[in-house]
Amino acid sequence: MPVDHTFFEFGSVRYHVQASASDPENVYLSISTPSLSHEASPSTGLPEFTLQEATKMYHKFAEVVEPSKEGYALTLKLNFSGLARPKDRARAVRQVSLLQSVILGSQLKHLLGSLGSSGATKLVYNHRDPFFVSRTPGKISAIFPMRFRDDTDLAVATSFFQELQDAGSSYARAPRCSWSAIPPPELRGEPVHHLTTNGGFVSFDIFERHVKRKRAAKTAWILLNFQAYVKYHIKCTRNYIQSRMRKRQETLAEALDTSIL
Secondary structure, rough: OOOEEEEEEEOOEEEEEEEEEEEEEEEEEEEEEEOOOOOOOOOOOHHHHHHHHHHHHHHHEEEEOOOOOOOOOOEEEEEOOOOOOOOHHHHHHHHHHOOOHHHHHHHHHHHOOOOOEEEEEEEEOOOOEEEEEEEEEEEEEEEEEEOOOOOHHHHHHHHHHHHHHHHHOOOOOEEEEEEEEEOOOOOOOOOOOHOOOOEEEEEEEEOOHHHOOHHHHHHHHHHHHHHHHHHHHHHHHHHHHHHHHHHHHHHHHHHHHHHHH
């Protein structure tokens, strides 16, 4: 049965899945995603280092199709027939679901490797939550403007940032974390609407040891997903507080019921 579907993620990431009845073993997956920054990607197509990263990630069951499908940045030809075990196929599907992160992660990893250059670059992983990478000789600062919809989220996040800042100082090899209610000096000169926040600014100092060999990919992944992790922490904290409140309410109701009897 032929397949021809288009779907979206984050509103600006577009996927196209295509398969034909005459060639059922091969599935073509195309993706159109904004680049992390104008500096990270050329105006036409994906940079060579991103194509190499995709080839390395998916070589066991996919190949990069060049040129990609018209209107898309990258097309993969997927073939899972060589993966006999169900768990291998499940792992392959999970890897394919990370395609956008692989593309943008390779671009961020490339930027993190540019320790010799200088200046601030605006990066967009999720269009609602852009962040900045500021480079000086020998150090890179990843700066996250934090915005929250309500006061409860803001209170939980502020407490978390303060704890993160204090805990980070206990680990000498970890990137130093700092939180400030005002924009850090590295963002001086940026447009005002980029610096308008209610949650302040979280910064991580990245040094050469954090971007060596395999650490570069891990560092890029953590930075790309930091804002999502903060939202996850807030959600878990709110759920925990609500469950504790319900438990105490039940305990109080039982105590009152017992006293009446």
